[in-house]
Amino acid sequence: MYFWVGEDILLSIKLNRHSEDICPLNIGFQIKDRLGQIIIGTNTYLLSIDMEDVEFGQPVICQFKVNLPILPQQYTVNAAVANYDIAAEITYDWLDYIGTIQVINTNPKIEQIGFCFTNIEVIKSQV
Known part of the structure; x- marks a missing residue:
């Protein structure tokens, strides 16, 4: 996909029905550059998003609205689900390379891009 x-992009993570009561959930993602460095990444715990209303055994979609003020190149996306804790000691699932995104720039007026803390918004919904 090209951006x-x-x-702004909407990164959606869908969790299918789970057989274990793993609520509350901590859902997160990472966007990595070609060298494997994390460029953008966060999770619902770090954003103080309460996932306790997700019903046990029901599918859920967690969407992260993310801005891409980053260098033009190809990036990979990882996603994870863990326990709702700063240390995330229990990781229920970790998926490397769930997709790639290609960031492009054809606008010569953009004078500055690079690393920054971008405003990330979370949208959650039951399926």
């Missing part, structure tokens, strides 16, 4: 430098 522009500075574009």
